[in-house]
Structures are given as C-alpha cells and as structure tokens.
Amino acid sequence: MNKKTIYQDILRYFSGEKVDLSYFEPDLSSLTEFQQKVLNEVRKIPYGETSTYSELACRIGKEGASRAVGGALAKNPYPIVIPCHRVVSASGIGGFCGESCGEKVELKKKMLEMEGATSSK
Numbered sequence: 001m002n003k004k005t006i007y008q009d010i011l012r013y014f015s016g017e018k019v020d021l022s023y024f025e026p027d028l029s030s031l032t033e034f035q036q037k038v039l040n041e042v043r044k045i046p047y048g049e050t051s052t053y054s055e056l057a058c059r060i061g062k063e064g065a066s067r068a069v070g071g072a073l074a075k076n077p078y079p080i081v082i083p084c085h086r087v088v089s090a091s092g093i094g095g096f097c098g099e100s101c102g103e104k105v106e107l108k109k110k111m112l113e114m115e116g117a118t119s120s121k
Helices: 003-014 033-042 053-059 066-073 102-117
Strands: none
Touching: 033 066, 053 066, 066 102
16 A cells, blocks of 8 residues: 555545545554454445444444444544544534544534535434
C-alpha cells in the first residue's frame, strides 16, 4: 500500500468524492482483541449509512456493551479509514475521536452530511 495513495484518497473523500478505503489494512495490533473486533466491524458500515453503538455491540456478539463499543471507537487510530463517524447514539450524534462535544462532533456531523448518511434503522 502506497502512503501517497491513502493520502490522496482521503483528500478526495474530503472534496466530496465517494472513496473506497477498504484496500488499506490498518495495523491494530496495539489494541485489545475487543477493540480490534469493534473497529473491524465498523469498517463494514457502508458509505452514507450509520449504525448505533448498541447495534454495533450486537453485531459483534456483545449485546449490552454499547458503552464499551464507544470506548473502543475512542481508541480508533485511523479515523476516516475506519469510519467511526458512522456510529451514532440512539438518541443523537454521539462522540467522535474520543470527544463527546465540541468541534470534533461538528466535524462528525459535517462528514455524515457530506455522505448523505441515513440511519441503519
């Protein structure tokens, strides 16, 4: 994988182009098995769609672990490539990049708008 390619693809993504980043194989070896499982499942959420924390917990066989899923997402070392912005709270937007408020949540909202995101429900 060429670093130049991933950077170019991320720039294309932020220019509004639908980009498939599934070819990038992120190194998650520094994370726990649970965190890796969560982040690998997040990669399956399609462009323009969302999933809730609780839905994601069920998809990995850990029903009731939505808070732990949020904690794993906060450890995401590759935002955009692992699209944690597509995971939302059942009652709202949720946090982003380890923050529950502020400018990062605004970025999450803009990214979801850019993708024309729809609820998975």
